[in-house]
Each structure stands twice: as C-alpha cells, then as structure tokens.
Amino acid sequence: MSNYGMIIDVGKCTGCYNCFLACRDEHYGNDFAPISAPQPFKGHFWMQIIERERGKYPKVKVSFIPKPCMHCDDPPCAKASVNGAIYKRQDGIVIVDPEKSVGQKEILSSCPHRVIFWNEEKNIPQKCTLCAHLLDQGWKEPRCVEACPTGALLFGDLGDPNSEISKVWSSEKVEALHPEFELNPRVKYIDLPKRFIAGTVLFKEKNECAENVKVTLAGGGKKQTVRTNNFGDFEFEGLDEGKEFGVKIEHPDYTPQSFKVQTKLDVYLGEIPLKRSSRK
Numbered sequence: 001m002s003n004y005g006m007i008i009d010v011g012k013c014t015g016c017y018n019c020f021l022a023c024r025d026e027h028y029g030n031d032f033a034p035i036s037a038p039q040p041f042k043g044h045f046w047m048q049i050i051e052r053e054r055g056k057y058p059k060v061k062v063s064f065i066p067k068p069c070m071h072c073d074d075p076p077c078a079k080a081s082v083n084g085a086i087y088k089r090q091d092g093i094v095i096v097d098p099e100k101s102v103g104q105k106e107i108l109s110s111c112p113h114r115v116i117f118w119n120e121e122k123n124i125p126q127k128c129t130l131c132a133h134l135l136d137q138g139w140k141e142p143r144c145v146e147a148c149p150t151g152a153l154l155f156g157d158l159g160d161p162n163s164e165i166s167k168v169w170s171s172e173k174v175e176a177l178h179p180e181f182e183l184n185p186r187v188k189y190i191d192l193p194k195r196f197i198a199g200t201v202l203f204k205e206k207n208e209c210a211e212n213v214k215v216t217l218a219g220g221g222k223k224q225t226v227r228t229n230n231f232g233d234f235e236f237e238g239l240d241e242g243k244e245f246g247v248k249i250e251h252p253d254y255t256p257q258s259f260k261v262q263t264k265l266d267v268y269l270g271e272i273p274l275k276r277s278s279r280k
C-alpha cells in the first residue's frame with residue numbers, strides 16, 4: 001500500500017495554470033464514482049493558484065502558490081462530516097463521498113484552507129482527490145503533476161524510502177503552508193515566499209551604479225554577505241517576517257552606510273548614494 005504525498009516547489013512555479021487546466025480536463029463533466037462526482041462548469045478550483053504580489057514599485061515580485069486540498073492526516077473536514085461522508089484512505093488521500101455528503105454544506109467552513117467547493121446542482125461538497133481514480137488504475141501521479149512543465153509538483157510514495165519525495169520530505173526546506181493549523185498535511189511546500197530586503201547603491205559624485213559593493217545583512221543570529229550587481233542592486237530573500245535586521249554597505253573608497261530594517265513587509269531601501277570617504 002502506497003502512502004502518498006506531494007511537495008510543491010513555489011520557486012519553480014511560473015503561474016502557467018497548466019495544473020489547474022489538467023484538473024478541469026480530468027474532472028469537468030466526468031463521473032468517477034464512488035471517488036468523485038463531475039466538477040461543475042464554474043466556480044470550482046480544486047487546484048487553485050494563489051498570486052501573491054510582493055514589494056512596491058519599483059521593486060515588485062509576484063509569487064504563485066499552487067494550492068490543492070492538503071490531504072491532512074488529522075482532517076477537521078472529516079470530523080465535521082456526518083455518516084463518514086469524508087474519510088481518509090489508507091494511502092493518505094482524503095475523499096468526499098459524493099453520495100454520503102449530499103446536503104452537507106457546513107463541511108465547507110470546517111476546512112481552514114478553504115479548499116472545499118459547493119456543487120449547487122448536485123447539492124454536494126467537492127475537492128481535490130489527487131486523482132485517486134487514476135492512481136487506483138496504476139497511474140504514478142495525478143493529472144496536475146503530469147501537466148506541470150517546470151517540475152514544480154513532486155508526487156510519490158512517502159512509504160518508499162527510495163522514492164524522490166521521501167528523500168526530500170524531511171528536509172528543513174520543506175514546510176506546511178499553514179503550520180499553525182497543526183493538521184499534518186500530506187501536501188507540503190519548498191520556497192514559500194517570505195520577506196526580502198533590497199536596495200540600489202550609487203556612487204554619488206559620478207552618479208553611476210555602484211557595482212561589486214559589499215552588502216552585509218545581520219539578524220536572527222545569522223550573517224549574509226552579497227555584492228551589488230552591475231546595476232548597483234542587491235537583495236536578501238527568504239527572510240522571516242516581523243524581524244529586525246541590520247544592513248551595512250561597504251566599499252574601501254567610500255563612507256559606509258548602515259540601516260536598521262523591520263521585515264513587517266518586504267523592504268526596498270531605494271537608491272543609496274555613497275559619498276567618497278574623506279580619508280582617501
């Protein structure tokens with residue numbers, strides 16, 4: 001018996017929506033009883049793509065976070081359902097029974113991830129099944145995983161120590177989308193967007209981009225150093241939210257500059273002109 005899991009690498013996701021479309025193609029109008037009823041034409045996003053805009057002009061980034069059902073090991077949706085309408089299979093997949101769940105609309109609000117959708121016509125709740133009907137026929141992965149052109153979705157058997165997913169699953173870089181829910185999700189993430197601190201360094205008297213200037217970030221017991229690129233830009237990514245960091249900019253011929261920065265939001269320090277040191 002397999003023990004399924006998925007890891008979503010947000011850093012590899014380009015927001016192309018192929019996974020969403022593959023899910024639509026598989027489930028719209030198709031009945032896979034007793035695992036799932038047909039997905040309706042509108043309003044269902046069994047694989048959602050959350051677009052998160054980060055930073056402010058002129059330093060703006062967009063991250064795309066694919067979000068299916070997390071197939072939690074401790075699912076509140078199953079507890080909220082009546083007559084075992086939602087159950088967890090031995091392989092870890094959480095299923096909404098299309099017959100037993102008729103009329104149970106209150107199930108929608110039991111999921112803190114908000115990944116259950118209401119089918120008005122059939123009067124049932126519905127969500128991602130990880131294409132359990134295909135896995136049961138011997139498929140190795142769901143349609144969304146197969147359709148992803150960048151390899152952002154990794155699916156496999158967590159019970160097999162030699163599977164690719166097993167080798168990555170317990171690494172420090174793998175995390176839950178909402179660890180605070182404490183639901184032991186079977187879908188986890190790499191490279192979830194955190195905070196960044198960036199800036200652009202200039203040589204003031206020449207009014208030109210300052211390339212190859214040393215910039216050091218200190219905070220949270222760690223220190224990182226980068227060099228500005230040929231546009232004078234620097235950036236520190238993946239920083240914890242709500243922390244204080246010190247940024248120091250140094251060049252042997254120029255007066256150093258230091259900043260204290262809070263990462264409540266992403267921070268662009270703007271243009272930072274360096275003045276030539278009077279000692280030189």
Ligand code: SF4
Nearest residue numbers: 069070072075077111
């Ligand atoms: S993410 Fe929501 S719907 Fe999916 S298993 Fe967890 S509680 Fe249930």
Ligand code: SF4
Nearest residue numbers: 013014016017019148
């Ligand atoms: S198919 Fe892959 S790259 Fe495209 S949106 Fe889905 S996860 Fe992202």
